[in-house]
Amino acid sequence: MARSAAARVAAAPAPTRAQFSIGQVLARLNPDFPELTPSKLRFLEERGLVSPARTESGYRKFSQADLERLRLILSMQRDHYLPLKVIRSYLDELDAGRQPEFPGRPDVALPSMLIAERRFTREELVREAGATPMLLGDAISASLIAPSDLFNEEALSVLRALVELQRSGIEPRHLRTFRAAAERELGLIESALVPIAKRNDASSRAKAAELAREIAAQLEVVRGSLIRTALTRMDG
Template identity: 75%
Template sequence: MARSAAQARVPGGPSLLSIGQVLAKLNPEFPDLTPSKLRFLEERQLVSPARTESGYRKFSAADMERLRFVLTMQRDHYLPLKVIRGYLAEMDAGRTPELPGGSVPSPSMLSSERRFTKDELIREAGANALLLGDAVSASLILPSDVYGEDALAVLKSLVELQRSGIEPRHLRGFRAAAERELGLIENALMPVSRRKDASSRARAAEMAREIAGQLEVVRSSLIRSALTRLDS
């Protein structure tokens, strides 16, 4: 999947971007992206920038597309890097793989996440201001001036749940459960998070996503088991 540094050595050119230029383009979407995280992603073979004769990294448009995909899968789907790397390896081999939870568009099809004002969010979700207010009160959606697609997905689900008689106030325990899971993750990461170097911070962030993914597997399995008992 990844090109070696020797294979990728090319002279710098106007179509290739430096690390600083990459950060300038991607930081508005991914404010936690840093030079050390870019190097970490390269170490994990998620992206393989070209090198100039002097050894400076240079990123192509395809590298940018790939980076945006990786960062979006981490942020919006909480997928560990090894899962994303396996998916990209399948794509590079000409296959059409699926990620856990269903199919995901290829990097070339992935666009920037949309943002919504309060009124736009309500309209897109087919909700009303009262339901959004109840969702915020129940800590299911964080109050904001601008909302992302995750908030839209939650509000759409709340619209459907309301049709079955399930209101946001019935789901207050979800926030408490999420906070308990966060506590588990923080305790597990303590040995790594005590180190203050950039590499350790990047590894801690990746470990957090991996642990969150495993907790999601356990939670989904418990729900499926409970549904099976209902059917029997």
């Protein structure tokens, strides 16, 4: 069985030439990950997810393999809301030459470290999702998809889900409460982060962002359990 692109790259020996400075790494990754900052790069290094080389003067130098690894880490955070400890465990398995199951939802394809996330125009998004322009417009009006000139893979996943829901008579306007619930969860997360947020330094901001993802992941577990329990009662 062929190994995934991510597994092949993660397991392959890293190139000996570490050529990119922090600024060059940001220039290459910020178009897809604008939230990436020097402090977050250092935080990921502190957590052992990436290990750049050092010059004799102590400056960090990143290889192409480091960039690909960072792209995978950031994709797993942004697209699957995975906490760093889960990502670290997954990468450790890849580094050991194993083929672990991707820790996101089983129906989500493994993100590749070789390919940047696709972007879609409005027309491309509608075509790829098998939707109509009206459905996309309704999804944007209901704040289920953010308005944009270019849409990402997550918007495509949401629009595809809305196409399927529409077949069951569920329209975007029926899901406005989802947006309200998400806002309430955000308020809950922000309240939990107040002690860290008061420390207004780069390291604390990076830790707060990571903790926010971990809390969101745990809330997702609870939400999924409640829905499954309710479905079980319906089956009974």
